Amino acid sequence: MARVLELIEDALAQLSAANWAAAAVALLVHVANVVVRTRAWHNIVAAAHVEARVSWRRIFSAYAAGAGVNAISPWRGGELLRLTLARRAVTGSTCTSLGATIVAESVFNTFAAACILGFLALSRGESTQHPNATGALLIFVLGATAVVGAHYCGLGRRLLADAATGLRVLGQPGFYFARVVPWQGLDWALRLATMYLFMRAFGLGGGLGTLLLVQAAQSTSSLLPLAPARLGTKQALLVYALGAQTSSAAVLAFVAGSELVLLGCNVALGLAGVALLGGGRVRPAAAAA
Secondary structure, X not given: OHHHXXXXXXXXXXXXXXXXXXXXXHHHHHHHXXXXXXXXXXXXXXXXXXXXXXXXHHHXXXXXXXXXXXXXXXXXXXXXXXXXXXXXXXXXXXXXXXXXXXHHHHHHHHHHHHHHHHHHHHHHOOOOOOXXXXXXXXXXXXXXXXXXXXHOOOOHHHHHHHHHHHOHHHHOHXXXXXXXXXXXXXXXXXXXXXXXXXXXXXXXXXXXXXXXXXXXXXXXXHHOOOOHHHHHHHHHHHHHHHHHHOOHHHHHHHHHHHHHHHHHHHHHHHHHHHXXXXXXXXXXXXXXX
């Protein structure tokens, strides 16, 4: 117990010495990152639903609202809200077709995360199994089971057609590499910049290797949303990954500081997204959602 109290005291001392100017810049970069992510998703949705007019503002609002809920929900319930709001915004879309666009969106993200983990594995001389690959396999198995079950209920063809619609961008390599990949590449650059600035803000030392470990922990903790803001999950992963490179107090200060600041930012973005959908009125839009 005494050790835990000492750890908390050291972490609070480190938080009190935080560079809040760097944290503020990190927040601005994070907001830019959200905008960039929605640009990529908007183009994927537009390629899937060519017959509809897809408004980036409404796609941004749906994404931001979902991110706001994910910030306070331990099991990423915001994804359901994201799909629901996007379905209301895109004429002719379904939750299945829009869910497939998220799968299409994850292709590059999985590749980028695999590159980071591969680099870390090679630099440490270890073999690392990519956690997103495990999550993707689980999603595939569950999805395949649902499709097979729906087929016997007479819904299989419709579900497969909707899923194919959502994945349409992957069959258009020219559009995909010109209108989606650049945005997603910029997204990952901004993710790393955000983490680097938070490392500087909350005193987590280290170079490129530490930055990549932090990003790997961020990606992995997204698959294990066991608590709001992933505080416990991300801290445990970083303590394990960094080992003796840094103190547990420094990791705790970094995780608590960065994730709580991001939580507040994402909740604010979520409220802004709902307000945009409601023409500036948060309560009516939230009730409709």
